[in-house]
Amino acid sequence: MKINLKDSKNLSMMVDFHELATAAGYFSTGKADTIAYFDLFFRTVPDAGGFVIAAGLEQLMDYLQNLAFSSEDLDFLRGKGFKEDFLAYLENFKFSCDVWAVPEGTPVFPGEPILIVRGPIIQAQLLETMALMLINHQTLIATKANRIARAAQGRAVFEFGARRAYGADAAFYGARASYIGGVSASSLALADMALGIEAVTTMTHSWVEMFDSELEAFCAFAREFPEDCSLLVDTYNTLKSGLPNAIEAFNRELTPKGYRPKSIRLDSGDIAYLSRKARKILDEAGYPDCEIVASNSLDEYLIRDMINQGAKIDAFAVGERLITSASSPILGGVYKLSAVEKDGQIIPKIKITGNVTKITTPCVKRAYRLIDKDTGKAIADLVCLADEQIGENEPYELFDPDYTWKRKTVENFIARPLLQEIFKEGKLVYRLPSLDEIRDYCTREIDSLWEEVLRFENPHKYYVDLSQALWDKKQETIAQHRKL
Numbered sequence: 001m002k003i004n005l006k007d008s009k010n011l012s013m014m015v016d017f018h019e020l021a022t023a024a025g026y027f028s029t030g031k032a033d034t035i036a037y038f039d040l041f042f043r044t045v046p047d048a049g050g051f052v053i054a055a056g057l058e059q060l061m062d063y064l065q066n067l068a069f070s071s072e073d074l075d076f077l078r079g080k081g082f083k084e085d086f087l088a089y090l091e092n093f094k095f096s097c098d099v100w101a102v103p104e105g106t107p108v109f110p111g112e113p114i115l116i117v118r119g120p121i122i123q124a125q126l127l128e129t130m131a132l133m134l135i136n137h138q139t140l141i142a143t144k145a146n147r148i149a150r151a152a153q154g155r156a157v158f159e160f161g162a163r164r165a166y167g168a169d170a171a172f173y174g175a176r177a178s179y180i181g182g183v184s185a186s187s188l189a190l191a192d193m194a195l196g197i198e199a200v201t202t203m204t205h206s207w208v209e210m211f212d213s214e215l216e217a218f219c220a221f222a223r224e225f226p227e228d229c230s231l232l233v234d235t236y237n238t239l240k241s242g243l244p245n246a247i248e249a250f251n252r253e254l255t256p257k258g259y260r261p262k263s264i265r266l267d268s269g270d271i272a273y274l275s276r277k278a279r280k281i282l283d284e285a286g287y288p289d290c291e292i293v294a295s296n297s298l299d300e301y302l303i304r305d306m307i308n309q310g311a312k313i314d315a316f317a318v319g320e321r322l323i324t325s326a327s328s329p330i331l332g333g334v335y336k337l338s339a340v341e342k343d344g345q346i347i348p349k350i351k352i353t354g355n356v357t358k359i360t361t362p363c364v365k366r367a368y369r370l371i372d373k374d375t376g377k378a379i380a381d382l383v384c385l386a387d388e389q390i391g392e393n394e395p396y397e398l399f400d401p402d403y404t405w406k407r408k409t410v411e412n413f414i415a416r417p418l419l420q421e422i423f424k425e426g427k428l429v430y431r432l433p434s435l436d437e438i439r440d441y442c443t444r445e446i447d448s449l450w451e452e453v454l455r456f457e458n459p460h461k462y463y464v465d466l467s468q469a470l471w472d473k474k475q476e477t478i479a480q481h482r483k484l
């Protein structure tokens with residue numbers, strides 16, 4: 001089953017109003033058909049991490065394939081004073097851009113293009129809001145999920161954040177992005193129904209409170225779900241009542257009928273301490289196969305600390321700090337004009353500002369990941385002019401685009417293109433992988449990074465280098481604008 005936001009709402013007007021005003025201005029000044037290039041990229045990694053995980057492309061593809069303006073849209077814009085000739089243009093709107101993108105699940109780094117759009121300036125401009133919304137959100141959540149999954153060191157992680165998500169779309173697509181990043185299951189039923197992400201059955205505190213006793217509640221739950229029995233043991237007192245009553249319920253309702261308990265869940269208190277005690281009690285009671293699940297406002301740092309403290313936890317259920325990326329809730333992706341075509345020539349475009357970190361890189365570009373043939377590890381990423389050829393059979397000199405005297409010559413590498421063609425003249429030409437394929441690809445890509453890049457604190461800076469030709473063109477463009 002495929003869920004598309006277009007099923008429930010018209011997204012053509014999910015655009016910042018100034019984009020429509022700008023588009024109308026392009027139309028009235030005769031620039032509507034000018035071919036423009038835009039790059040989508042980000043400048044800073046959330047949580048001061050080493051990289052992000054690209055996600056959200058599938059939903060952007062859905063949006064672009066269904067982008068059209070309804071009579072209701074046109075009536076609204078007419079009421080806002082837009083001219084009839086521009087409204088006629090929108091009425092006959094047909095997406096015709098070329099789009100290249102980094103596949104979902106790819107680790108990407110600051111400054112390199114995640115998405116490149118080429119097409120009529122009006123079209124390329126109008127998709128800015130949705131492109132940023134979809135890619136920023138899912139990339140942010142996939143990145144946080146990957147940090148949490150890596151902190152768990154092979155233990156299962158469940159996404160439990162729907163009730164704290166910023167709306168239904170954020171919950172659903174957050175579950176999708178979490179799965180790409182390494183989460184193995186979700187609490188959200190729709191994620192299972194529509195995406196095939198396993199929905200985890202659990203018990204609520206209200207279930208326990210609804211019965212006259214905790215033991216009665218556990219026994220009733222065990223009878224109702226004998227093959228998937230997971231009991232929440234901290235409603236009253238984890239060690240004095242929760243665990244003893246859980247074991248009694250297992251003895252009464254499961255083992256006599258040939259079933260085994262699935263897990264207990266700890267949701268409060270000193271979970272590392274309680275898990276060690278619980279493991280010993282469960283083992284002595286004959287339930288060494290009963291897993292212990294931890295929840296309660298977890299993130300990668302708490303998970304790492306609990307494991308370091310010897311916690312006996314088999315799975316982590318992570319809610320609001322995952323679905324909102326609470327510790328770093330924004331991926332500041334931007335969408336910037338990089339070039340236009342004029343009289344058969346490509347004219348570089350650049351933003352120059354007093355804040356040097358916001359100076360953009362002009363020109364039509366391509367990006368490569370240089371992979372060491374011997375180790376299979378990523379050496380660096382290279383952003384170059386679109387028509388440059390990267391020779392793998394000869395040494396290549398890399399240099400830091402900010403500190404140009406820092407140079408390194410690499411040999412024996414594979415130059416793998418990062419961007420794949422998604423749309424050609426408005427037609428989808430990309431084979432969309434399944435969600436499981438994306439997740440598996442993400443795992444392989446993470447394995448290609450050095451451990452130093454994966455650190456949570458002070459990760460090694462992975463270099464995104466500009467080719468000499470692109471760097472020269474950037475400096476030339478800056479110099480030209482300084483003369484104006």
